[in-house]
Amino acid sequence: MDIARTPATPDGNPEMADAAPAPAAPPEIYRKDYRPFAWAVPATHLDFALGLEETEVTAKIEVARNPAAAPDPVLRLNGDGLELVSLAVDGAPFDGHAMDGNDLLITLPGNQHRVTIVTRVKPAENSQLMGLYASNGMLCTQCEAEGFRRITFFPDRPDVLSTYTVRMKGPKDRFPVLLSNGDRVRAGEDGATHWAEWHDPWPKPSYLFALVAGDLVALEDRFTTMTGRDVSLAIWVRADDLPRTRHAMEALKKAMRWDEEVFGREYDLGVFNIVAVGDFNMGAMENKGLNIFNTKYVLADPETATDGDYDGIEGVIAHEYFHNWSGNRVTCRDWFQLSLKEGFTVLRDQLFSQDMNSPAVKRIEDVRVLRSVQFPEDSGPLAHPIRPESFREISNFYTPTVYNKGAEVIRMMRTLAGPERFRAGTDLYFARHDGEAATCEDFVAAMEEGAGLDLARFRRWYSQAGTPRVRVEFAVADGRARLDLSQETPATPGQPVKEPVPIPLAVALHDRERNALGEERLIVLDEASASFDLGPAPQRPALSLNRGFSAPIAVEREVDPEELAYLARHDDDPFARYEAMQDLVVAHLLARAMGGEDAAGEDAIAEAFASVLGDPGIDDLMRGELMLLPGIAYLMEQVLLADPGALFTAREGLKAALGRRLSQPLASLHARASDVPFAMDASAKGARKVKSLALTLIAAADPARAAEMAATQYDGADNMTDRQGALMVLTGLPGAERTARLLDFYTRFRTNALVIDKWFSLQASSLHPQVLAHVRALADHPDFTLKNPNRVRALYMAFAGTPQGFHAPSGEGYRLIADLILALDPLNAQTAARFVPMLGRWRRIEPARAALMRGQLERIAAAPRLSRDTYEQVTRSLS
Ligand code: B3K
Numbered sequence: 001m002d003i004a005r006t007p008a009t010p011d012g013n014p015e016m017a018d019a020a021p022a023p024a025a026p027p028e029i030y031r032k033d034y035r036p037f038a039w040a041v042p043a044t045h046l047d048f049a050l051g052l053e054e055t056e057v058t059a060k061i062e063v064a065r066n067p068a069a070a071p072d073p074v075l076r077l078n079g080d081g082l083e084l085v086s087l088a089v090d091g092a093p094f095d096g097h098a099m100d101g102n103d104l105l106i107t108l109p110g111n112q113h114r115v116t117i118v119t120r121v122k123p124a125e126n127s128q129l130m131g132l133y134a135s136n137g138m139l140c141t142q143c144e145a146e147g148f149r150r151i152t153f154f155p156d157r158p159d160v161l162s163t164y165t166v167r168m169k170g171p172k173d174r175f176p177v178l179l180s181n182g183d184r185v186r187a188g189e190d191g192a193t194h195w196a197e198w199h200d201p202w203p204k205p206s207y208l209f210a211l212v213a214g215d216l217v218a219l220e221d222r223f224t225t226m227t228g229r230d231v232s233l234a235i236w237v238r239a240d241d242l243p244r245t246r247h248a249m250e251a252l253k254k255a256m257r258w259d260e261e262v263f264g265r266e267y268d269l270g271v272f273n274i275v276a277v278g279d280f281n282m283g284a285m286e287n288k289g290l291n292i293f294n295t296k297y298v299l300a301d302p303e304t305a306t307d308g309d310y311d312g313i314e315g316v317i318a319h320e321y322f323h324n325w326s327g328n329r330v331t332c333r334d335w336f337q338l339s340l341k342e343g344f345t346v347l348r349d350q351l352f353s354q355d356m357n358s359p360a361v362k363r364i365e366d367v368r369v370l371r372s373v374q375f376p377e378d379s380g381p382l383a384h385p386i387r388p389e390s391f392r393e394i395s396n397f398y399t400p401t402v403y404n405k406g407a408e409v410i411r412m413m414r415t416l417a418g419p420e421r422f423r424a425g426t427d428l429y430f431a432r433h434d435g436e437a438a439t440c441e442d443f444v445a446a447m448e449e450g451a452g453l454d455l456a457r458f459r460r461w462y463s464q465a466g467t468p469r470v471r472v473e474f475a476v477a478d479g480r481a482r483l484d485l486s487q488e489t490p491a492t493p494g495q496p497v498k499e500p501v502p503i504p505l506a507v508a509l510h511d512r513e514r515n516a517l518g519e520e521r522l523i524v525l526d527e528a529s530a531s532f533d534l535g536p537a538p539q540r541p542a543l544s545l546n547r548g549f550s551a552p553i554a555v556e557r558e559v560d561p562e563e564l565a566y567l568a569r570h571d572d573d574p575f576a577r578y579e580a581m582q583d584l585v586v587a588h589l590l591a592r593a594m595g596g597e598d599a600a601g602e603d604a605i606a607e608a609f610a611s612v613l614g615d616p617g618i619d620d621l622m623r624g625e626l627m628l629l630p631g632i633a634y635l636m637e638q639v640l641l642a643d644p645g646a647l648f649t650a651r652e653g654l655k656a657a658l659g660r661r662l663s664q665p666l667a668s669l670h671a672r673a674s675d676v677p678f679a680m681d682a683s684a685k686g687a688r689k690v691k692s693l694a695l696t697l698i699a700a701a702d703p704a705r706a707a708e709m710a711a712t713q714y715d716g717a718d719n720m721t722d723r724q725g726a727l728m729v730l731t732g733l734p735g736a737e738r739t740a741r742l743l744d745f746y747t748r749f750r751t752n753a754l755v756i757d758k759w760f761s762l763q764a765s766s767l768h769p770q771v772l773a774h775v776r777a778l779a780d781h782p783d784f785t786l787k788n789p790n791r792v793r794a795l796y797m798a799f800a801g802t803p804q805g806f807h808a809p810s811g812e813g814y815r816l817i818a819d820l821i822l823a824l825d826p827l828n829a830q831t832a833a834r835f836v837p838m839l840g841r842w843r844r845i846e847p848a849r850a851a852l853m854r855g856q857l858e859r860i861a862a863a864p865r866l867s868r869d870t871y872e873q874v875t876r877s878l879s
C-alpha cells in the first residue's frame with residue numbers, strides 16, 4: 001500500500017515536492033484501527049555528529065518481536081524528509097529494504113536483530129521547527145508528536161518504549177553545552193571537538209527524546225525530594241538572559257513540592273534541565289529530564305514581563321514538570337489518547353496555580369479561556385470529542401478541546417468524588433500503569449475503582465463533541481423550591497445525535513429578602529431531564545447555579561435582572577458572582593447590538609459596577625475580574641449568526657457609558673491603585689490590574705483625558721504591567737502620545753525579542769480605526785519575520801482577535817489572514833494551520849461576512865501543495 005502523503009512542503013527537500021504529482025488527500029487515520037506494533041525496541045543508541053548545516057545521525061536500535069502483537073516480519077520505520085546514508089542489520093550492510101511513502105520497511109528473518117541506520121539532516125534549513133533544528137546558533141529538538149521521524153527512521157509512535165543512550169560530538173566553541181535526556185554518564189574532548197554521552201534509564205516513546213547543543217549558561221539550584229534524594233536543577237539560557245530566570249526556577253521548585261504533597265508524585269532522575277529557545281512552535285515540551293521551553297515561558301523580570309507573563313511562566317513550568325508522571329511515566333498508547341496526558345496535566349497545573357495564587361481568580365480565568373476558545377471550537381466545523389475518532393494530521397488536535405475541556409472532564413470526576421477519593425483514583429492509575437502506554441479508558445477505569453465512582457455514562461464525555469446546553473426552570477410550589485433541568489447537546493460534524501451526559505451542578509438557594517446565603521449542594525443531572533427539590537423556598541429566592549463552573553455547559557435560563565444584580569453583589573461563590581455580572585452584561589449587549597436601547601439594563605450594570613468599584617469585601621484581583629466585560633468571542637457565541645461589527649459597537653458603547661457614568665469612582669480607583677508601590681504580592685498585582693482596567697473605561701468615554709493619564713502612567717512606569725497597560729490604551733487613540741510612546745517602547749526594548757513581540761501585538765490588537773493598515777505596515781518592518789512563531793503570533797494572532805480589524809466589512813482582514821496562511825504554510829505548516837479556525841467560524845457569522853470568509857478558505861483550498869496540516873483544517877472548515 002503506497003501512502004500518498006502530501007509532500008509535507010519543501011522543508012529541506014524541494015526536489016521531492018516539485019516532482020510529486022498533484023497530491024491526493026492525506027489519509028485519515030482512525031482510532032478503531034489501532035494495532036500494537038509487531039516489534040519491541042528495548043534499546044536505542046543514537047550517535048550525533050553535530051553541525052548547524054548538517055548533522056549525521058547513527059541510530060542503533062535493538063528490536064525483538066512483540067509477543068503481544070500479531071507477528072509481522074516487516075519492521076516499519078517512519079521517516080520524514082530524511083536522507084538515508086546507510087543501513088545495516090546485525091552489523092552487515094543491508095539493501096533489501098523498501099520504501100512505503102516516507103516509511104522504511106525492513107523484512108527481518110529472526111526474532112531479534114540490531115538495525116543500524118545512518119541519516120543526514122539539515123538543521124539550519126528546518127523551518128518547520130520539528131525534529132532537529134537550529135535556533136539562534138544552537139541546536140535543539142522538538143519531537144512531539146511526530147518529529148522524531150525527521151531525525152532518524154524509527155517506529156515513531158507513543159506505544160513503542162525504548163531505553164535511550166545518546167552520544168553527541170561537535171565543535172567546543174560553537175556547542176560548549178551538550179544535553180540530552182537522563183543523566184550525563186561520560187564526556188571527553190578531542191582537540192577542538194568534544195563529546196558527551198547521556199543515558200536515560202526510563203523507557204520512553206520517541207516523542208520524549210530531546211537533544212540540545214549550544215552556547216548556553218545556566219541558573220542552577222537543588223531540590224531534595226520527599227524521600228531525601230538530591231536533584232540538580234538547571235535552567236539553560238543565552239548569557240544575556242540569565243538575570244531573567246529566577247522566577248522560573250522558583251516556580252519549578254514549587255511545582256516539584258506541590259506534586260509530592262497533592263498527588264504523591266516524586267521526581268525520578270538526578271537532574272532536571274530546562275532549556276529556553278527563541279524559535280518554538282508552542283509553549284514548551286516535557287521531554288524526559290530535559291524540558292525545552294519557548295523563551296516566553298521562562299524569562300521574566302519586572303521591567304520586561306507583565307504579571308500575566310509571570311503567571312503564565314509559573315503555570316507552564318508546572319505543567320511540563322507534572323507531565324513527568326502524567327505523560328512520561330504513564331504515556332499514551334496512541335495519539336487519540338492525547339487528552340489522557342494533556343487534559344489531566346492541564347487540570348493538575350490549574351489546581352497548582354489555584355493553590356499558589358487566588359483560587360477564585362484562577363478559576364474565573366480558566367473558565368474565561370474555555371468559553372472564549374473551546375466553546376467556539378465545540379460549536380464549529382472543527383468540533384471533536386476530547387478523544388477524537390480520526391485525524392489526518394495529529395498536530396491539529398492539540399486543541400482547547402483536548403486540553404481545556406479535557407481538564408474540565410477530569411475536574412468533574414474530582415467534583416463527583418471529592419478531593420480524597422479523587423486522589424485514591426489517581427494513585428491507583430499511576431500505580432497500575434506506571435511504565436505503560438495507557439488509554440483514556442484505563443484512566444476512567446482506575447478512577448471508577450480507586451475513587452469508587454460509577455462512570456458508565458460519564459464516558460460519553462470522552463466520545464461526544466459539543467457543549468451541552470442545560471435548560472433551567474425554577475419554580476416554587478407549596479412553599480418548596482423546585483428545579484426542572486433538561487439537557488441537550490447540539491449536533492456536531494459526524495455526530496448528529498447525542499445522548500445525555502452526567503452533569504454535576506453545584507447549586508445554592510439564597511434568600512434575598514433576609515439577605516441569607518443558602519448552603520451549597522451538588523446535584524447531578526444524568527438524564528435528558530429531571531426535577532430536583534431544593535427544600536423550603538425563601539420569599540425572594542436567588543438561584544446560584546453551576547457554582548465554581550462545576551460543569552462545562554451553557555446554561556439557558558430567563559433570569560430577572562434584579563436577581564442577577566443580587567447575585568453579582570452578594571453571592572459567596574466568586575465564580576457565580578462573576579457569572580451573574582457577565583449574564584447581566586451579555587443580555588444588555590445583545591439587546592444593544594440588535595439596535596435596542598435597554599436603558600434599564602445599562603442602569604443595572606452601572607449600579608452593579610459602582611458597587612464592585614467600591615466594595616471593600618473583595619480584593620483588587622477579584623475586582624478586576626468583575627470589571628471585565630465579556631469578550632467578543634464569547635459574545636459571538638451567544639447568538640446563532642453574529643454580527644461582529646454590531647457587537648463591537650455595542651461593547652464599546654457600554655464601555656463609554658460606564659466610563660462616563662462612573663468617571664469619578666474610576667478616576668479615584670486609578671489614583672488609589674497608582675499609589676501602590678511595585679511588589680509581586682497579590683495586592684500590588686491587583687492594584688495594577690484595576691489600574692489599567694479603569695483606564696480602558698475612561699478611554700472609551702473621554703479619549704483626551706485618558707491619553708493624558710495613560711501617557712503619565714507610561715512615563716512613570718517601573719514595571720511592564722503598567723507600561724503595557726498604558727500603551728495598550730494609547731495605541732487605540734490617535735494622537736501624538738501614541739506615536740511618541742510607541743517609539744519610546746521600541747527604542748527602549750529593541751534588543752529584547754519578547755518585548756518587541758509585545759510591541760507588535762499591542763499595535764495589531766488595538767482599537768485604532770487604522771489597525772488593518774498598521775498590521776500591513778508592521779509586516780514590512782525589518783523586525784518582522786515569518787520564521788519566528790512568536791513574532792508571527794504577536795502580529796497576526798493579535799490581529800485575528802480584533803473585531804473591527806479582522807472582521808472589517810470589506811473582507812480585507814480575512815484576506816490578510818488567508819495571505820498569511822498561504823505564505824507561512826510552506827515554512828511552518830503547524831503554525832500556519834493554527835490560523836485556519838478563525839476563518840472557519842464563517843457559519844456562525846452574518847451572511848455578508850460569512851461569504852467573504854468562505855471565499856478566503858476556498859482560495860486557500862485551491863492552492864497547490866498545501867501541507868497536511870493546513871489541508872485538513874481548511875477542508876474540515878469548508879465541509
Ligand atoms: N506536549 C507538548 C505539546 C506538543 C505539541 C506538538 N504539536 C506541550 C504540552 O502540552 O505540555
Ligand code: ZN
Pocket residue numbers: 319323341342345
Ligand atoms: Zn501538556
